[in-house]
Amino acid sequence: MSEFTEYMTRDLAEGLRLVDEGVTAARGFRAGATSCGIKSEPGTPDMAMLVADAPCVTVGTFTTSHTPSHTVILCKEHLAASGLHGQAVVVNSGNANCANGERGARDAARMAELTAQKFGVDENLVYVSSTGIIGRPLPMENVERGIAQMEVRADGGHEFARGIITTDTRPKTIAVEFEVGGKTARLGGSTKGAGMIYPNMATMLCYLTTDAACAPEFLRAELRAAVADSFNMVCMDGDMSTNDTVLLFANGLAGNAPLTADSPDAKAFRAALRHVTRYLAREMARDGEGATKLMVVEVKGAASDEDARRAARAVTASPLWQCALAGGDPNWGRIFAALGASGAEMNPDRLDIALDDLQIVAAGVATSYDQAEAKGIMAKNEVAVRVNLHQGGFAATAWGCDLTHGYIDENTTYTR
């Protein structure tokens, strides 16, 4: 079993089956990508598109930055105007369409308009994402050419996944099949996001599709909960870059009765959404800029849900611990300090810390653990940090990666 497959099937809940094609795995979705010269390297895909055969119930979560991109503003407007419906999304990379003033708003609207015309759908059902450099006007001639030449296909999920990535080293996509209301449904997704080593720095874009029929309010609540446990735990608050966007489209073609919170099969849908979003979140962490190792931080015994999340995120976000991880140095003092700084309620004299299954701190003091064993764990390409705060019954998991020269090299001359 390849590493790829291992990650995809890890923790796969009962009743879920892996299927291929990502965002086009569910029936009634087509997708594609093209190159239109927004990025300077010729032939690099820099535009992607996703279209549903019929209007979908559509929900989204977005950055809470006070300087959001023009595309994020547009998406929120369209969700409101359409009453949580959508039918298409157009994504460009290479340019964030952020900090472009009135022109930026106009360009985002034009992208939606052209896409709407191409497929004969209502403009308010079209969503727009941009990612890349901030503060440069979109080259609209290229954008218009890209939209015109775009071809979308029922097997275009992988092409879409490749079309939305920027500094990612590989596409990230997955889909699962499950039973809901006596029908077989699918849910798939693709994400991009790599400059995300720190909590406030990610630009992540994620598109999810399903043919399960869902009531809008149910879908909104489910997406919010899934994002809280996945993308918001990837060493970023999710809410912090200018362009962060997660959109979920449900076209109902599976033919089940629309799911609500009271549906017996809400659980099956939830398991599918959780698997897809957590897989994509972990893949984002594994593929952080310059990353060579995945860090998984599991905190339990927290006094509150918020404390558990805060403590877990603080460890993934510690640049000193990230450096130690890069160097394979089991310098757990960095974990101890990051936990203390997290603001989560704790008593240092009760803290337990383990690396994988090796307990290195018990009741706040180093155990007589084997240094060679600790270094062996730190040398692996995935390291789990397990913390018990012994303050209460709440737990959380966060994902991160190491901090290497590669991260710096990638970001010293980004705009050149």
Add this chain to the structure above:
Amino acid sequence: MSEFTEYMTRDLAEGLRLVDEGVTAARGFRAGATSCGIKSEPGTPDMAMLVADAPCVTVGTFTTSHTPSHTVILCKEHLAASGLHGQAVVVNSGNANCANGERGARDAARMAELTAQKFGVDENLVYVSSTGIIGRPLPMENVERGIAQMEVRADGGHEFARGIITTDTRPKTIAVEFEVGGKTARLGGSTKGAGMIYPNMATMLCYLTTDAACAPEFLRAELRAAVADSFNMVCMDGDMSTNDTVLLFANGLAGNAPLTADSPDAKAFRAALRHVTRYLAREMARDGEGATKLMVVEVKGAASDEDARRAARAVTASPLWQCALAGGDPNWGRIFAALGASGAEMNPDRLDIALDDLQIVAAGVATSYDQAEAKGIMAKNEVAVRVNLHQGGFAATAWGCDLTHGYIDENTTYTR
């Protein structure tokens, strides 16, 4: 005029004169350093001591980490037990005495006890600091030898400054002279702190001495205000590492009537304390681990004091902007994104951003600034980022540095 002198005299307020000797510039203080083998490199100073001839009014600010070191806990206890008085401080580097359980508390107390015995002062008047690796017991045999062999001198200020540094590339010390209540007084200080590229990662230690007579409550309020505008603005909250400590000793030997908030000369004292703390803060930023450039972020037009601080700190703390600074890339989108993520109230369409005096963003949109000029500014060893939020009348300054391979190299194998 050397760079060193230029930084020392920059913004020197009227009535302040630079003097030599740092923490021993004020009369009635002696200091020294020694090597006792806590650090593995033989002959490296790893212990320093400061002693006053008479009990001093003493105030301090400390980390608010939930996992503070045993020494921080002891300092707070002694401030309470003595009613804000003190006469000596002993500092070791190479070992943080943090996460050592009951033994850690005992060792910190023993350091105070031995120092008290050495000088015949009350144990509650002795303060203790440790900095270095977390989670290893203090080698008390070495500590005891160090305290025994320590010599303190009235001209020992520079030796003290060298004795407290760890990964710093140079000592940081300054003193000024000023008139207060018809008398001539001095105020000096030394600091250490270099692993402080991120807000929650610094261990900073700072010791300040003055012969100006000050009422305890006055001194406490003045120190708090000075730290808020200096160390807490060095790309760290000051409150976040396990060991952060700032202590200020006032022995009153200048002979002035003790200063209170109502004293006409409170202002002169405030100017002296402000100059010393801001100089030391800036020096810490300039000497960040791996740093090649000083970043000064000046935010004005904020809706509140907290917003101004938050926005300024967010820019200094952005690893992506730190990388851009290292590479000399005027990628101001990183500044824009960091400001948006800071949580400070703002309208992106009103933001102004300048690099030094070159305005690059006006009302949220790039100006037609000269790229070569921007790159010229970014190539300097000090770069000012000037932001106007146009939301209100509050301003703040923060200091930071660039993020380089050097930072990573220093932290990948810290405990080896």
